[in-house]
Amino acid sequence: MVKNIFLIVLCLCATQLLGQDKWSLQQCIDYALEHNIQIKQSELDAQSADINLFGSRMRSLPDMNANVSFNTSKGRSIDPFTNTIIDQGINSQNASINASVPIFNGFEIRNSVKRDQKNLLASTYDLQSTQNDVILNVVTFYTNILFNMELLETAQLRLGTTQSQQNRVDKQVEIGALPMADLLQIRQQMANDELEVIRAENNLELSKLQLKQALQIPGDVEFEIEIPTLPEPEEEVLIENSSQVYLYALQNQPVIKAARARTESAMYGVGVARSNYFPSLSLNAALSTAYSSAAPDVFPVLGSENQVITQQIGFVQLPDDSQYPVFAEREVPSEFTENTYWNQLDFNQRQFVGLSLNIPIFNKFQVKNNVEQAILTQKNTEYQLINAKNQLQQTIEQAYLDVKSAAKAYSALENSLEAAQLSFDNAEQRLQLGATDAVEYTQIKNDYERVRSDLVRAKYDYIFKLKVLDFYQGKPLNF
Template sequence: MKKFLFVCFIFFSVLVNGQNGWTLDSCISYAKKNNPSIKLQLLSAELAKISLMHNKMSFLPDVFAGASHSYNYGQTVDRYTNNFASDRVQSNNFYVGANVVLFNGFNLINSYKKGKLDAEIAVLDAKQTTDDISLSIATAYLQILYALEMKNNAQKQLELTLMQVEKNKKMFAVGAISEGNLLTIEAQAASEESQLVNAENQYDMANLTLAQMLDIEDVSSFRISEPEINELDTASFLLVDPKSVFEYAEKNHYGLIAEEYRVQAAEKSLNIARASRYPTLSLSGSIGTGYSGAARRLKDITPSGIDTVGFTSGSPSEFVMMPSFVYNYENTPFKDQINENVNKSIGLQLNIPIFSRFNTNTAIKQAKINLKMAEINYQQKRMNLQKTVQQAYFDASAAYKKYLAAKKQVLALQQAFKYTEHRFDLGLTTPLDYNDAKNKLSVANSDMLQSKYDFIFRTKILDYYRGKELKL
């Protein structure tokens, strides 16, 4: 009786804990926010967006500015006075320039288009990773439900056997059955108690697996909710056409679309490699000014007297006189030089590739191979997707047929067990016959549960490829 009460207590505790557990939707939502693989893929998508913006900005010109402050010693030609300077001369230069590529074999355009494809691929990869993890979580979730039903089935079997043990003890006490019969039923109870422990371990292991998938630290308290799955959704499954499922998946499966974009990106990479054969035409312009410490200007003129510069021809000759002046110079001010020394330039630069040590040819050959590999990967991904859909449909169909057969078998064995149990209670059959009927029913229940959850899992795969949300 104590064993029976203990088993009932365990069963009741599990039911209470299950009412406030994790739902499938909460598990998937938690994984989307916290799974490291999903986070990494989202960061990769952000990097791809940044690279795309970089490619987009490559169409703009390069604008640069500069300044210098220097001192020249020794004899040198001053760039602003064109005079020789032998003393220390201070000079300053200021400039602003720009350079823009006008044509480079459409390299910039193809790089931008490839960057756009790469950004789309990164987003699709993140979505595909999310879907893959969601499907894995759904699988682990169903495994817990299956393990729970197996545990509950083992508990019920043990409860029935413990009740028989109590009945047989009373019958043995009054001499209605032999000690051998009592020992046989007690051995059956011990065996089923061991089976219950194994079922509990499988249930705990299934919970641990899902908790670890979610990276939950307190795995000991992790429990899922227990949705009631009484009748299978066979109506929608019977309407499923694997061909239409694949046609939908071919257009909407993130992984396959990403592979298609990778083919297009490889084509752009080939165009980029071919662009190296074309000349590059660039437009550049600049404006600058400067200051030189050697630059001087006339400050003022001071009369210094009268000088004789010659004499006239004739008789008598007369001296030719002219006033003399002192010319005073000063350093040209910084502000004036900056305004006066402005220089501007504009030009076109044409760069024609002639020989690049076969680097361009090598890059083109590599790009062609990468394109072929991308095309093969796409075809392989498409075939694998088609096989997966076909396999999921036929597995679901087989599981459904197996479930119907197992359900029919369980109904028949339940009737047979009731009949055997009634005869056993009357002492008209042996414990071996009772245990045999009971074990057959237990095995049939296990087969039915296995086929039931196998069918649910396969239909969820089909629902996923049909674009339906993963729900129970």
């Protein structure tokens, strides 16, 4: 139920959007870039890489943790206040705050930051590459719509011409100027032309559906595009060779930039793995305290001065069997405080600061294996970069050859159309004068219409392949 409601709302919103204006190519591109799922996934990958980079940078900050524990015991145990063995029930509590700051760890943090910076850069270029793929798809489907619209217009004009010829032949058959076979031939051609119109309409609807699917718009929504004024393509606009295009694309195509960034990231990954060969040094600090229910009723006040007192420490046995007391001086605190919870926590405070040095000696060859794996990863990314360059070069060479072939085909069909036009005009005049039959006329007309359709197809094929070549040269893909 919820899914159906969502689809209805989506259709209504899309209908409202599409019902306002016809869509230009730029509007289609902008809409696809905003709503395409693959682009959104690439954006999430870039955000994830950014989070990883933030985490690597923050590793140079101190670690700080607090710990609190509550304990109860019965029987013989160690009094946490006096560290003596007692035989009674004790309730105790411990609390501490610990901090550790890395000072040196074999440049592991620095290499991790640089590695994640390159990963973020690669994710950003991947996003741009995905956007470029979406743009090319939109341009392809948009061009297909224009192509099929012109084919439909050509089919409709052809049907109109056949209709006029049928009316003319029908009148000539009525007066006996032409045989009935010519009328039947024209009627057959009329049926074929009607079928071609239906096919052209279906192809146009299919191309619109493909573009709507690329834009992720429901298929039952009305959708129309703007018809731009397309200049006739000229073969002279071609550059001399594909090397110029490749050199530009090599420096600017995001797929190459992403491969380079991943190669550099893998290089820093080797540094991260090798950092475990080095000692690590960190600064540690802690603050702790404790509470014990077995503590005495009073204990010295922290910071109070000691005082000297004379205290009896025993007796000396005299010859007459009498005892003589013995006294000694000792230092004792001058102030005491009651054993309250907070006073005891304050009294039991302990501060600690120290350096910790960790020296790796033997780790079951784990570091060695990690370094070798990182080196293999680096070599693999280098091969991936080489492969990406080769694929880019092959794609551009193929695109350049396709443009040259399309240009030659377009030029040849222009010349062929001119000859077919003259032949068709001549056949039409001869048919009107009764100098030819409908069979010959239909054959010449079909040849002419075939050349016209081929020229339309060659024109849009040439335009699209030029746009593909423009894409690798960094030119905008608008018409």
